[in-house]
Amino acid sequence: MVSVPGGWDSRESEGGRADVQRPRVARRVLAGAVVAVVAAGVSSALAENGAGGTLHPVPSMFAPVSSPAESIRELSFLVAAISAGIFLTVSGVLFWCVWRYRQQPGDDREPPQVYGSNPIEWAWTIVPVLIVLVLFLATARTINELQASEVPENALNVTIVGHQWWWEIRYPDLGVVTANELHLPVSSDAAKRPTYLTLESQDVIHSFWIPQLAGKTDVVPNRRNLMWVEPTVTGTFLGQCAEYCGTQHAKMLLRVIVHEPADFESWAASQKGASADAAAAGVDPAIAAAGRAVFERTACINCHTLDGTNADGRFGPDLSRLMSRTTIGAGAALNTPQNLRAWVDDPHQFKPGVLMPAMKLDDAELEQLTAFLLTLR
Amino acid sequence: MTVLDEGIARPHAPEHVSRWVTVHAWATTVDHKKLGVMYIASALVFFLIAGLEASLMRIQLAVPNNDFLPPNTFNRMFTMHGTTMVFLVGMPMFFGFGNYLTPLMIGARDLAFPRLNAFGFWLFLFGGLLLYFSFLGGDGLYGAGTAPDVGWFAYAPLTGRAFSRGNSTDYWILGILVSGLGSTATALNLATTIFCARCPGMTWSKLPVFVWLMLINCLLTLVILTPLTAAQVMLLFDRFLGAQFFDTQAGGSAVLWQHFFWFFGHPEVYVLIIPAFAIASEIVPVFSRKPLFGYPFMIGATVTIAFISLSVWAHHMFVVGLSASANTFFAASTMLIAVPTGIKIFNWLGTMWGGKIRFKMPMLWCTAFIFSFVIAGLTGVMLAIVPFDWQLSDSYFVVAHFHFVLIGGLLFNIFAAIYYWFPKVTGRMLDEKLGRLHFWVFATGFYVTFGTMHFPGLLGMPRRIYTFDAGRGWDLLNLICSLGVLVQAIGLCFFLWNVVRSLLRGEPAGDDPWDAWTLEWSTTSPPPEYNFESVPVVHSRRPLWDLKHPEDPDWKYE
DSSP states (O other), X not given: OOXXXXXXXXXXXXSHHHXXXXXXXXXXXXXXHHTTTOOTTTTXXXXXXXTTEEEEOXXXXXXXXXXXXXXXXXXXXXXXXXXXXXXXHHHHHHHHHHHHSBOOTTOOSOOOOOOXXXXXXXXXXXXXXXXXXXXXXXXXXXXHHHSOOSOOTTOEEEEEEEETTEEEEEETTTTEEEESEEEEEOOOSSSOOOEEEEEEESSSOEEEOOTTTOOOEEEOBTOOEEEEEOBOSOEEEEEEOOSOOSTTGGGOEEEEEEEOHHXXXXXXXXXXXXXXXXXXXXXXXXXXXXXXXXXXXSTHHHHOBOTTSSOBOSSXXXXXXXXXSSXXXXXXXXXXXXXXXXXXXXXXGTSTTOSSOOOOOOHHHHHHHHHHHHTBO | OOOOXXXXXXOSOOTTSOHXXXXXXXXXXXXXXXXXXXXXXXXXXXXXHHHHXXXXXXXXXXXXXXXXXXXXXXXXXXXXXXXXXXXXXXXXXXHHHHHHHHHHHHTOSSOSOHHHHHHHHHHHHHHHHHHHHHHXXXXXXXXXXXXXXXXXXTOTTTTSTTTSOSSHHHHHHHHHHHHHHHHXXXXXXXXXXXXXXXXXXXXXXXXXXHHHHHHHHHHHHHXXXXXXXXXXXXXXXXXXXXXXXXXXXXXXXXXXHHXXXXXXXXXXXXXXXXXXXXXHHHHHHHHHTSOOTTHHHHHHHHHHHHHHHTTOXXXXXXXXXXXXXXXXXXXXXXXXXXXXXXXXXXXXXXXXXXXXXXXXXHHHHHHHHHHHHHHHXXXXXXXXXXXXXXXXXXXXXXXXXXXXXXXXXXXXXXXXXXXXXXXXXXXXXXXXXXXXXHHHHHHHHXXXXXXXXXXXXXXXXXXXXXXOOTTSSOHHHHHHHHHHHHHHXXXXXXXXXXXXXXXXXXXXXXXXXXXXXXXXXXXXXXXXXXXXXXXXXXXXXOHHHHHXXXXXXXXXXX
């Protein structure tokens, strides 16, 4: 495996990296399947350290790293154990009947005609009722434990707004706005810090799902849903929209980067203040300035917000710190200079049907605009 | 038993009659048997179309980052696949078998309203054709989209004018609405027939289980189609008259649509599966050579299922953000419905226990059904565990679960029913050797595809995505799922070949090839247009058992 920062991307994976990764994942997954439900650990140890910490490419619900997901796994083990018991009993009886009571060759006599038995009927009514009662009590307890109601004092508040087909992420207390990549502080016994997510939608129904952190909650227009996560492990975790939301539902991906508390603070600080920095980006300031002019005179400003310019559109992601993100197009491609240029040229080659139009810029303008975008860090 | 003159008994047109006369006779028929066959045949055609759509999706998902289908085409495929399978395959199969068998089983000459019956069939068929016409006409004036791509559940506000331009969503609404009117007509007709046209002696406690379940199913259908039709009309108002029921940008509610839709949608699953229960409840006893174990409990369990199914709909909405108390209530009702369902499985096992089971084709399929349905039921209980559902909902685990219900449950029993009643309908047996090939190949393919499909869901793969990235643990699993489809397709070819071959030169069946007990086996194969020369009189649930065993008749014990 290669240590590309956050290295997982559709275009790259046609190269060697995926070939290295695929068989390993496959074997682990198969093993998981054989041990039936216990697929825990499939996703845990599968990456190396990059900018976003350890990348966990397999979003298995059996490798939880956050309190709600852990509770759900515990409950699912109970359910799986009961189900396995019922399955073995009932299918055992079925196979016994098939084997023991199949017609013997030459035996054409009718068997004794039995019409039923009330005691037996009551027995196999009451036993399932009791099993259901146990399952119900366990379920009710976990619902009340997990379903978010009041937000604790020490919680981090984040607002997630679903769009066709990307995620707007706002930290109202920190004054930070970003997209598609949710940064969170880790919570430990010493310093508990859950995150409460307020979910809203700009257009249609989406669903916010990071299996390793928590179950999913729908993102419904004209409605505000609340959910919480409490990650206990640092690293990068993957998820994606789980409610069909139109053409590019498949490429509405999410990544969550869990930091140590201090790292989280410095990330949040880096998301504020002046953004365009040609020197740090290593691009020619003159070209970047020309790119800025291209940006300001084209339709970019209708849909995107960019601090320090007249662009205040809300239809597309905030571009103020574009280069601090690992991917573009809600995970459609890695955020590299080449991909960025190709994306601006025609985003449909990465994400057919995306609502951003191809901007029809000539090569010089493309170069200038890309140079300018590269300064946004 | 009635023995009839061969010339009258066979409804086939004589040789010298021109083909157009035959077509005309079928097109204008009000005979419940012809309409039943037409329902089943149309359903089979729609089944092949929807199967093809599924295969295209599985080719697209066989490998990561595939570009076999563009995203919109993929979205149309899963919309049309789901809509077709539910409304144009599952429902007409129910009405087809109900139509053909109900009058024969209760000793009647036809349904109560034969013309209404024909009307219901043609509404269904033209509703289906209207839906498929969208592939040509869905562009409308906007040039946007062809077939509907909003999913079979058509969640608002994706179906609103703002997000679904063109007319494809209108084709979805109107096609389903029209075929739904047909379903209402036929459900009413069948229920009336069962109430009013039973032969002398056939009291409620002597009604064949199949007919009992058809009755319950018809009543359930009448209750649930209303909210669907209402919601579809409201959606039409939104789209054409500027109403705002579901228009969230104008203050409408997206969740309201889900309540309407699932108040129809979940009982609908039972409307699809109860005919399967009905079929198994006829076939398992005949091939175990014992009466159905616990007849009153089987009926009671089905009535209970029908009632509870009206109060479980929000288990499709556990992730929508309902209150904790609502989630707890719907978890309880959903788990509770597992109890009567379990009772049914136990009673089939009780029927097999102590029998002398003949593993002919119908019984093989029913046995496989019981096994698959145990799995489907248990994964269903998992989905009722609300917090577990927060992970599983809208993942491939759900897709695997309901395909175990609808293929392992419904389709396996439809195959069983076709092998069982084909001799009655055509007068010819289906071939056992080809049947066994069909069974083993198809069932293997089914388990490969849908058994495997649970696991990508557990590993976080959502439904309805047209592609996925490599290296997320889903690659190999998806490839296996797709290969299984190929195996199923081969199995299906054996079936189709068997049907065609047996129609042309299958072994003659005789009136009662399975040594069965219900009234349809007392008339000729195929039955004459009037079914019975004289109205039969019954004394027990198994009239033909009484005839065959005058020394030990059932009515002594019932």
